[in-house]
Amino acid sequence: MKGSAGPPAGPPAPPYDPVELAAAILACLPDMSPLRLHALLERGGGPVGALAALDRGIAAAVLCSDAPERELPARQTLARTWQEGATLDRITRVLVERHPHVFVAGRAGYPIDELPDRPAVLLAEGARPDALHAPRVAVVGTRGATPQGLDDARDLGRVLAEAGVTVISGLAIGIDAAAHEGALSVGGAVIGVVATGLDVVYPRRHRALFERVRSAGLLMSEVGYGVQPRRYAFPIRNRIIAALAQVVVVVEATLKGGARITAERAVEYGRTVMAYPGSRRNPAAAGTNALLYDGAGVVLEPSDVLVALELERPAPRPDLRTAPVGEARAVLHACHGEPATLDQLASRAGLAPAAVVAAVRALERGGWMERARGLCWPR
């Protein structure tokens, strides 16, 4: 187990109607995949029909009728498992116990518009189902973000939340978490879309964040309870993030990373994609710069995203930090806005190491500089 979490506090989901219950049970079947679920629903004539087919013991016929050749053996085995009464009983018990919100494609309340590969069923836990009714913006990016990128993500999350926008992200380390933290810090609504079961916490160090997301928003997934993280599941999950949002903002991304996949999906779905420009020397900005080159919207400040949502631009927040003076100012200036080593700062500012030490410490205390990865990052 990668860690598990208890059911959410807050208003319970409404009682299920037969279609929702059937859909939830089907989504929670072991080794279910979007394609298999689609096949089952298509051939079975909707969730209720598909579940009845399992009950009648003709799952194999339904599931395998036009499956691709190499999928056949797996589906035949699965059909046998799925027909077992014990499997169905176990799933029903978990659903009764945790009682997640169930969204079924094509029915009222389903949050995603008509898209070819949208999930047939979405499960959600959390205290704020109303997070789905606000404008929604996805904030995504690399796990190896720079301190500056994390700052930007936090800031964007906060500004969006203050404007009443729901922040969607993937709860990964780095940009994802920073965006949610920013939104949560001002009491905003958030949606975390996970690639595991809703009872699994991954990455484990985000346990506290998961709980905050549950109580201030929704945790969503298309896979059943108990599903552990698998490498291939994350890009598949990213399509849901793109589909749920009106605007997808990439704060920092490498050339080959999950955030690029989210952005590509968003373009496919006709969503607005925006990105933060970065230094051409910053590997964590290579992906975003490439997006901008391909025509993504430029985010120079967080409110640019609100403008894209046709919301009002808020008044700029005053910088409350005390401006650095003397040698500290010289050292900050010597960064040229980019990370630098202590040695580089000393050379450029023409200061003795002891003076640089004092200046960097003063800048750190004043919130003008952050040290990470052995470098000094101006902020």
Added chain:
Amino acid sequence: MLAAVRSATLIGVDGQPVTVEVHVSSGLPAYQVVGLPDAAVRESRERVRAAVLSSGFEWPMRRITVNLAPGGIRKSGSGLELAVALGVLGANDALPAGVLDGVAVLGELGLDGSVRAVPGTLALVDALARAGVECVVVPALNASEAALVGGVRVRAARTLGELRACLKGEEPWPDWDPPPDVPGDSDSSIAGDDELVDLGDVRGLPFARSALEVAAAGGHHLLFCGPPGTGKTMLARRLATILPPLTHREALEVTRIHSAAGEPVTGRLLARRPFRAPHHTASTAALVGGGSGRARPGEITLAHRGVLFLDELGEFAPTALDALRQPLEERSVRISRQPVSLTFPAGFQLVACSNPCPCGAGAQGCRCSDAQRERYRRRLSAPLLDRFDLRVRVDAPESVDVRGESSASVAERVAAAYERQCARYADWPWSQNAHVAAGAVPRLLPLGPDADDAWRALIAERILTGRGATRIRRVARTLADLDDASAIAVEHLDGAALLRSDVP
């Protein structure tokens, strides 16, 4: 028909006195060695017999039993052969009684009766001297090495025949050659270019240089991290030129270890602290000691009281690096073997270089994926990274930078700071700031009047592990020692905090 000759064998890097008893009795001609001999000792029989015959003595055609006492310890190597040969001569009445009283004998024999050098002479003679032996007979090639021990008379042996004559008083003892007059060339790892290497070669990088100076003065473990070609290795290699000098006792200890490990020892004490730089393909056993057969000291033991330099830290096997953690804390390593376990000293200073990511470019211009970087980072386990007191990012110097201070003037400051520490820790079992026990840190490394608040702020703002805070305080003390300050001031704490950044 019994003779006993004292000799010694190596256990790990220490000598162990051995008494060689030879008994010659009537019976069918036979030769038996008892008392846990290893294969090399057992096969010495042919060499001993040939040497005795070649030297013109009679080999008794009777039953010969050689006993190596104490019986519970495994004897290894060929250094006991000369003692066995003398024992055979003694038991055969070819030596006057009493000439071997208080005398110990070391040496390997050639078939022609010549006496050959044995490894670890220094450790063996040291152990014999402690056991109360007054005079040692060693191979002529090892005589000057044996003389380093002091307090014991050293006699050189060139051939078995000559040795017998000397023992009988028929010939004067031969003189031995004094050691060659080239100082310092025994530190094999930096041999050749010591004269050419100087800190003055390094342009700019004031903080990296300061980290090197602090490491040398306080004995702190140091990690340089940065893109390739920025001078990390160049800097680290120059650490050897500024380390504080060895005291006589330390030099003796280091030379003894190197001699026992079979490293070339010229017959002089090592003049400089060892600087060992194993390649990153080194196995765990090569690093920490052990190996199959006789447990051998590893690089960390050869780096005792010196520096273990690991270039490309991320390329070493993770298991080998993790094996370093315990010796780093305990300053010794225990190799457990059936039937004995050995403890090797391992009081080394770890200096390492690492790239920030597989492609090496770091924050600027790197094209590694998140996953690649994460994997690379995970190779360097957090507990190992935590043990570096100094972690410094090194990037290429700016174009305006000029050549820095020379090694000689840095070494002067280092030596002065080292003496201050030795004086402060005179009553403690350590001599450098880096080794102050964590429990003694608050008492022995007090903060100056203004530094209390800065210390608390530092702990509050960085989420320091207890170990991290202690390490910063030790480094701050070294900075204060380099400043000749009596208490740790704010600037020392700040400097220490900045020299321990979260790389890679």
